[in-house]
Amino acid sequence: MGEFRERVFEGFRGDEVVELASKLIKIPSVNPPGDTSEIAAFVKDYLEEEGVAVELCEPAEKKVNLIAEIGERGSDRVLVLNGHLDVVPIGDRSRWSFDPFSGEVRDGYLLGRGASDMKGGLAGIIYAFKRLIKFEDQLRGRLKLVCVADEETGGTYGASYLVEKGKALGSSVLIAEPTGMNLINVGEKGAVWAKIVVKGVPGHGSLSPFIGDNAIVKSTNLIRELMRITEMRAELPRDLIDVAEYSRNLLGSLVSREASKAIDHPTINFGIIRGGTKVNIIPDRCELEIDVRVPIGLSAAEVTSRIREVVEKYGEVEFVNVGEPNYTPPNSEIVKVVEKNVKEIVGVDPKPFLEWASSDARHFRRANIPTIHYGPAEMEGIHGYNERVKVEDLIKAAKVYLGVAIDYLT
Ligand SMILES: [Zn+2]
CATH class of the missing domain: 3.30.70.360 (Alpha-Beta Plaits)
Known part of the structure; x- marks a missing residue:
């Protein structure tokens, strides 16, 4: 298994993760109105280059969700990597000191609306998924990528819909929402x-x-x-x-x-x-x-x-x-697997914590699926101005997602 992990990590390219995140920021998917058709089409093309089938699902006009799946057919061991495609509006443009949709890298930071919440984390899970496509024969279980619309306005046409229709179910869910590198979100109000x-x-x-x-x-x-x-x-x-x-x-x-x-x-x-x-x-x-x-x-x-x-x-x-408030027990397998990988890759001992706001995690937990958040973050700019994320954290998080998928599915 160590050898398999090494082979998968060998081709890992941090600059590709950053470039992908930058491209995602350049496609505005501001919610409201929450039109995710362009960004979903972009991710579909990006993945189809690697020869994987991608499903788009549009439960309401322009609320486009994306689902892709690899690994052992029929297995009920399924790791879901989830992220939202929409972002909140930029607010007063004059209060930004840079173009919120430039996706520019400056002084070690990737800049723009969604850099932290959550096109940075989203790029990480998409990249990790893409890396594993050519190794899918060696996975014990399935890896499912679920990129959703509508998170910022409640998830009715995103995660909630997909869970209800059985399209986003799994045995564990990792959501790449911003937590910072040393925290794992296990519950919310x-x-x-x-x-x-x-x-x-x-x-x-x-x-x-x-x-x-x-x-x-x-x-x-x-x-x-x-x-x-x-x-x-x-x-x-x-x-x-x-x-x-x-x-x-x-x-x-x-x-x-x-x-x-x-x-x-x-x-x-x-x-x-x-x-x-x-x-x-x-x-x-x-x-x-x-x-x-x-x-x-x-x-x-x-x-x-x-x-x-x-x-x-x-x-x-x-x-x-x-x-309802909801949580995943801190001794769940997914929490342990994330902890192990964060220790190895980031070099910190991450702490489980409870969030005061709510997220799409509640839709997965309602279906009794252990669900956590882990993702790169600079808290200041989230839902505010001058949103950004450290390039270094972006790359480390993508490595953590890849490591978690390997550990969970081998
Ligand atoms: Zn978010």
Whole structure:
């Protein structure tokens, strides 16, 4: 096996990984609108050069996903390498100090929208997959490459669709989302998004608050009560106690001590509020939109019933998005295989951690597939300005993906 690994690694070319990532950045696949037809066609051509069959799948117009598969036919040992083809919008162009779609390499960094999230990691898994095509006879099991659309807007026409249709199933999933070289993401919070309508009784503003029932004033009380949702405490599963402790410290050092509470408490964001018609009319309606994140150890149902309880006194609530928190046990095979390869190739001992935002991992975990994230990252520019990634990390990550595939499938 050592010999096989050596042979596969012999032809590994770091500059090819960088060139591929650069080409992916040059194809804007900004979401919204999330048109991935051009980038998917590019990846299809890139892989078909090596003689592998590639399937494109378009569940909604221009939301194009790509699937390719090699290895032992019929085996149920399947490693899925997954990444998303879409990126978030660039925002205010004048705040970038370089062209977000140049894909240029400067001072050891690859620059552009998606460099970290996640065309860098994506290039790594595509390259690792391509390297193994000519060795596919020697794989014990199958290697599946799944490049998806729609991640940045929830995955309905990407990972969620493919998992549901049985097109992206496997025995383990490695997602090349940005974590940084020394972290493995093993779990994430759930999300509850709700629209609330508070109703009041209108009247002449000149007699307020002695008449009527002001929906805006009522909403301020509602907000104060809903804020207490952050006091709900999660009962962590035993196998996550150390991982959660590590994650709190990590978030504490990355953001602030206060922010580290987000690991084991719900968070709540009042994102939108709309109310009132005119300054001298007592408003009879106020609408609020909230984004609550559910920690592992609490269920989305516990959180929605708490919200319902509070809102009942003021108005009505409609839940527009409900997702459970989810995780992969840190002693799973895929975690161990990634750890081993990161130690060997990157030379650091990576730590499993819990993420506060959500990703496509939830769609795979819902199908009971152990799923992790590992990928190159420079956190600052992600979803912001001047996104970039270290070329050196990009290459190391691609080597890790290749090593993981070899270990998992031999
Ligand atoms: Zn991402």
